[in-house]
Amino acid sequence: MRNNQDMPTSDQINLHFRVLSDEKIERIYQATLECLERTGVNVMNAEARDLFTGAGAHVDGIRVRIPPHIVREALDSCPNGFTLWGRDGRTQMDVVPGQIHFGPGLTSSYFIDPYTGERQRSRRQDVATSARVIDALDNIDYLMGLALPEDVPPERAPVFEFAEMVMNSSKPLMAWGQSLQNMQDIYRIAVAAVGGEEHLRQRPIFALFAVGLGPLVIPDVIIANAFWAAEHDIPIVYHGPGVAGVSAPITGAGTLVVELAGSLAGLVAIQLKKPGAPVCIGSVPTPMDPRNGRPLYGSPELSLYSAALSELATYLDLPLMGTSGASEAKTVDLQAAIESTTQVIFSLLSRTTIPHDAGFLDCADIGSLEMLVMNDEIIAMARRLMRGIEVDDETLMLDLIDRVGPGGEFISQKETAKNFRKEIWLPRLMDRQPWNQWANSGSLSMLDRIQARIREILETHTPHPLPDGAVETITAILEQRQ
C-alpha cells in the first residue's frame, strides 16, 4: 500500500479556488481510465511491453491497452511523492501534494546574455550563470538548465548541463538524459557532488525529468532511462504531453484526459518495473496557436488546464509538475509580466507541486535571467496573496480599536510595529517611492532594478563549496568520452 509520509505544507494557501468540482474530477479520471483501456498507448520499448504483458494488459504489437485495475494497483504502489536534497545535505525539497516549489525550464536554444542583453545561442557558461543566480533566489527552489549548451558535444549536452548546475548551486536538480550513457555519467557526477554513492541513495539530489510523446506514446529511450533511474533510487518526473488542438483534442476536458492518460501510462510502466519507485506526474498543457500550431506558453488556457491537472493529481494523491513563469513575449516586457503573473497565481491557487519553466520567453525557446528574477518577485508577492486574511480575536483588534478610538491614529501603536512586517508584504524589486525620490535615485525602471539584482548576485554570491576533489572528478567525467 501507499507509503504516505504526510508532510506539512510550507505554503499557506488560504484562498478558496477550484477549477474542477469533485464531480468533474471524477468524470475526467474515469474517462482517463477508459481511454487507457479502450485506446491504450503505444509503447516503443520491448522491456516495458513485456512488463505490461506480465501484468495482464492487452498487448497488440506496440499498442498496449491497460485495464483500470492495473492503473489502480500502480497508483497504490506509487508513493505520494519524494524528497530531493541539496548537495549541502541541508536543503530539503519535499515533492508531495500540498507543497509548492517553483523552478526554471530546460532545453532552450537561446539565452539572453545578462550583461549585453543580446539574445544568443545557448552556451555552457549560460547554464553556470543561471545556476548561480538561482542559488541566490528565495523563491526558486530547484534547478534546470535554462539553456541547452551548443558549445559542447551535442549528444552529451545534458551531462555538461548537469555538471555546470551542480558546480554552481547547491539546490536540488532536475536532469534529463537523452541516452543511458548520459544518465550514468550524470549519476556519477551526482555521486561526486555529495561525496559517495551511499549519500546519494539516502538523499538524492536530483530527479530524472522524462517526457513522453503526445498523444499517448511511451518512447523507447525515455522509459529505458526512467527504468534505470528507478533501479538507482532516483525519483522520476514523468510527463504525458499533449498540445490542445494538435496532439490532444481541442477541448480542455479532452486535453486533460490525453495528458493524464499519458502521464499515468508512464507511471504504471515505472511501477511495474519497480513497485514503490517515486514518480511525480506532469504536463505542459498548452493550447496550440491556431495560426501555426505552436504551443502557447503565455495563454490563459495553460494556467487553467495546469491548475485543473493539479487538482486531478491531488485527487490521486500524487505530486504534479506544472508550468509557471513563462511567456510568449520576446523580451521581458509588459506581456511577459502579465502572462507569467497569471501563471504564478494559478499555480499557487491550485497547489501545483513543482511548477517549472520560470524564466522562459518565446515558446520556451529563450532562457532569460531577467524573466527568472522578475518571477522570483512575482512569486513572493503571490505567496502573500495566498495567505489570505486571518480572522480571530487577535487580528480583529477590537481592544486596540477601542483604545485608539474615533479620530485616533494607528501608526504609532505597538501592535502596528509588531505586526506590519507580517501583514504587509515588502517587495525587493518593485518601486514604491514617491515621484521625487524615484527621480532623485536615478529614475530606474523595473527592468533596471532586475538587471542590477542579477549583476549583484553574479558579482557577490558564492555557492556552497563542493567536497574536496569533486571538481576534478566531474571534470574527468566530462572529458573522458571526448
Added chain:
Amino acid sequence: MDLKPIYKNVIEGQADAVESGVKAALAAGVDAGVILNEALIAAMDEVGNRFEDGDFFVPEMLIAARAMQAGLALLKPHLTAIDVQAAGKIAIGTVKGDLHDIGKNLVAMMLEGAGFEIVDLGVDVTPEAFVKAVQEGANLIGMSALLTTTMSNMSATIEALKAAGLREQVKVMVGGAPVTEEFARSIGADAFAPDASSATRVARQLVA
C-alpha cells in the same frame, strides 16, 4: 452545371459534400479538368488567400485540403497524366535522435494539401533512410529537429546525399525550433522554413 457548391464545400472542409458534388458533376458530363480547376483548385487558392489575410487558421486550412483531396481522388481516373502531376514528391522526417514529430506532421499535412506527394519517414530518421527515399524518387527532402542536440544530424544527411552522388537531384529544406536561416546555409541546405505554412511556400519555390 453549377460548380459553386463544390467550390464552397471545399472551402468549408465538407469532404462528404465535395465527394457527392464531384460525383454528380461527372455524371452530368462536366469535364474532369474543369471540375479540378474551377472548383477544387480555385477553392484552395481562396483558402490560401484567406489564410494569408488572417481570416483562416491552420485547422480550417487542413480540413479544406482534406475535402479537396477527397474530390481529387474521384477525379483522378478521369484526368490525364498532366492534370494530376503532383507538385513534387517530398520525403519528410525528424532527424536521427529526434522524436518530436508535431511540427513535422503539420508540415506534411500542409504540403499534402498543397498538392505534394508525401513520403513520411516518421521520427528518428537516419541519413541512410533519407538517401533511400531519394533513390526511390523523392525530389525534395524535409528534415526537422526540436533540440540543438540532434540538429547536427541534418548536416549528416546532406553529407550522406553527397556521398551517394544524389545531392544535385534533390532539394533539401530544414526546420524546427532551433534551426535558423544561417544554420540552414551553413550545412548546405537549400531552404529553411520557420513554420508549417511558410514551408508550403518554400517547397513550391524549390520545385518550381
